[in-house]
Amino acid sequence: MTLILNVLAAIGRGVLGACRVLGAVVLFALEGVSHILRPPFYPRLIGRAFVEIAYFSLPVVALTAVFTGMVLALQSYSGFSRFGAESAIANVVVLSITRELGPVLAGLMVAGRIGAAFAAEIGTMRVTDQIDALTTLSTNPMKYLVAPRLLAGTIAMPLLVVIADILGVMGGWLIGTAQLGFTSASYLTSTLNFLQPMDVISGLVKAAVFGFVITLMGCYSGYTSRGGAQGVGAATTTAVVSSSILILALDYVLTAAFFGS
Amino acid sequence: MSSTPKIRLRGLTKRFGAKTVLDGVDLDVAAGEGMVVLGGSGSGKSVTIKCILGLITPDAGSIEIDGRDVLAMPRREREALNDRIGMLFQNGALFDSLPVWENVCFKLLAQKRITRAKARDKAAEVLAQVGLAASVGDLSPSELSGGMQKRVGLARAIAAEPEIIFFDEPTTGLDPIMGAVIDGLIVDCVKRLGATAVSITHDMASARRIGDTAAMIHKGRIVWTGPAATLGHSGNAMVDQFANGSREGPITMELRK
Ligand SMILES: Nc1ncnc2c1ncn2[C@@H]1O[C@H](COP(=O)(O)OP(=O)(O)OP(=O)(O)O)[C@@H](O)[C@H]1O
Numbered sequence: 411m412t413l414i415l416n417v418l419a420a421i422g423r424g425v426l427g428a429c430r431v432l433g434a435v436v437l438f439a440l441e442g443v444s445h446i447l448r449p450p451f452y453p454r455l456i457g458r459a460f461v462e463i464a465y466f467s468l469p470v471v472a473l474t475a476v477f478t479g480m481v482l483a484l485q486s487y488s489g490f491s492r493f494g495a496e497s498a499i500a501n502v503v504v505l506s507i508t509r510e511l512g513p514v515l516a517g518l519m520v521a522g523r524i525g526a527a528f529a530a531e532i533g534t535m536r537v538t539d540q541i542d543a544l545t546t547l548s549t550n551p552m553k554y555l556v557a558p559r560l561l562a563g564t565i566a567m568p569l570l571v572v573i574a575d576i577l578g579v580m581g582g583w584l585i586g587t588a589q590l591g592f593t594s595a596s597y598l599t600s601t602l603n604f605l606q607p608m609d610v611i612s613g614l615v616k617a618a619v620f621g622f623v624i625t626l627m628g629c630y631s632g633y634t635s636r637g638g639a640q641g642v643g644a645a646t647t648t649a650v651v652s653s654s655i656l657i658l659a660l661d662y663v664l665t666a667a668f669f670g671s
Numbered sequence: 672m673s674s675t676p677k678i679r680l681r682g683l684t685k686r687f688g689a690k691t692v693l694d695g696v697d698l699d700v701a702a703g704e705g706m707v708v709l710g711g712s713g714s715g716k717s718v719t720i721k722c723i724l725g726l727i728t729p730d731a732g733s734i735e736i737d738g739r740d741v742l743a744m745p746r747r748e749r750e751a752l753n754d755r756i757g758m759l760f761q762n763g764a765l766f767d768s769l770p771v772w773e774n775v776c777f778k779l780l781a782q783k784r785i786t787r788a789k790a791r792d793k794a795a796e797v798l799a800q801v802g803l804a805a806s807v808g809d810l811s812p813s814e815l816s817g818g819m820q821k822r823v824g825l826a827r828a829i830a831a832e833p834e835i836i837f838f839d840e841p842t843t844g845l846d847p848i849m850g851a852v853i854d855g856l857i858v859d860c861v862k863r864l865g866a867t868a869v870s871i872t873h874d875m876a877s878a879r880r881i882g883d884t885a886a887m888i889h890k891g892r893i894v895w896t897g898p899a900a901t902l903g904h905s906g907n908a909m910v911d912q913f914a915n916g917s918r919e920g921p922i923t924m925e926l927r928k
């Protein structure tokens with residue numbers, strides 16, 4: 411009996427702890443967003459964060475997208491040829507990329523790069539008193555450090571995903587025309603024929619949400635980190651792991667919201 | 672004391688977990704005064720200052736600046752108050768993503784009291800006051816030696832000409848001559864700006880130079896305040912032991928848990 415109670419108590423503690431963290435993250439997010447909306451604004455910092463997220467993530471996201479498109483074309487060919495549905499390959503590629511794989515894979519890549527970088531940078535600022543110093547220098551650290559990054563992440567991710575979408579389709583086209591016997595024109599026509607605006611738009615909305623979540627978790631873990639280099643290291647891990655999981659979970663929620671009914 | 676003190680602490684208490692760091696700190700700092708705070712390592716000197724700045728929220732007690740309770744102030748007023756306060760952090764806390772000149776003029780830029788175009792010249796001027804060449808302004812803080820970082824931190828703390836300045840160990844890590852220069856600078860700031868300065872230091876020569884008044888903190892309480900000139904022969908056994916650095920005396924270095 412006591413064993414069962416102990417187990418239940420442990421589970422209860424875990425759940426309560428998770429709720430506390432969730433509450434703290436939500437409050438942090440609300441405060442960050444409120445600072446995005448109120449002056450002073452820091453265009454220079456928004457620009458710097460934007461370049462770091464969008465421009466420097468471009469190579470990884472581009473490579474991921476091209477190879478994913480290529481793999482999708484090959485896989486669906488080897489699957490669909492069993493029942494003579496090869497003509498659907500282009501549709502499968504473009505739908506998978508725009509709706510799912512573009513935003514999710516770009517999100518995971520950016521989470522690894524940016525979530526970690528932001529957590530490490532802000533975490534180091536925390537443990538070396540630089541965040542306290544901001545306060546004493548007439549600057550709100552949430553406004554200066556967090557708001558520009560949240561904004562930049564939310565804008566940059568959809569742009570990255572537009573590029574990922576195009577390159578993903580190109581990867582499929584490459585395999586389709588070079589290996590699977592499509593003509594260039596027929597591949598592109600069947601790509602565009604069935605594509606609905608909603609397919610792309612839903613992907614871009616996902617991307618914006620993921621961009622917000624990645625920068626949020628990066629900033630939150632860094633901002634709340636404690637205790638020297640070890641604390642910063644832990645914050646980096648937390649940022650990447652939590653934003654990756656949130657991306658996958660929110661992907662389900664958003665997919666259900668867009669296409670569920 | 673007839674007039675209201677610039678800073679007045681009463682019963683300031685702060686615990687971290689089970690450890691009581693501040694256990695009822697009472698302290699008055701008069702306007703325009705140079706106060707030095709002494710105390711062993713880990714006695715809570717930095718925490719006291721961070722409480723006054725609003726970086727740490729105390730568990731109990733009151734903090735008044737110009738007779739107004741800062742803990743009860745609305746956030747906006749508190750921020751306005753911070754505009755008039757400068758702080759040199761113990762470890763410098765320079766922004767390593769910004770060049771030195773932007774660090775130095777950060778507050779002036781944040782308050783829009785200066786344009787970016789003029790900030791470089793202003794930074795050079797303030798850097799000269801702390802004995803650094805204008806060319807240092809273009810370096811990044813990570814390219815500086817520890818002592819140079821300290822002086823840049825000092826330049827940043829005084830650039831906006833605050834009314835109240837906190838110096839957390841301003842001369843630690845400097846050579847004796849530069850230490851004396853910095854002490855002179857602090858005295859000069861206090862005189863020229865009419866500022867109130869609270870300095871934490873372990874260096875007795877420096878304490879006598881920059882302090883009008885000294886206070887000693889031990890086990891989370893102020894155990895003595897008196898004229899800084901009397902340090903070493905104050906008549907208080909604890910203070911004199913600390914000032915003379917003797918092993919024998921009422922302060923025993925128990926192991927801290
Ligand atoms: N954020 C914090 N969390 C937990 N404990 C803390 C924190 N800040 C300070 N402490 C503890 O409070 C005590 C006093 O710290 P403080 O930095 O004020 O010491 P100090 O008097 O400035 O010492 P030193 O002369 O070495 O700088 C220390 O024991 C420290 O471990």
Ligand SMILES: [Mg+2]
Binds near residue numbers: 716718761
């Ligand atoms: Mg200290």
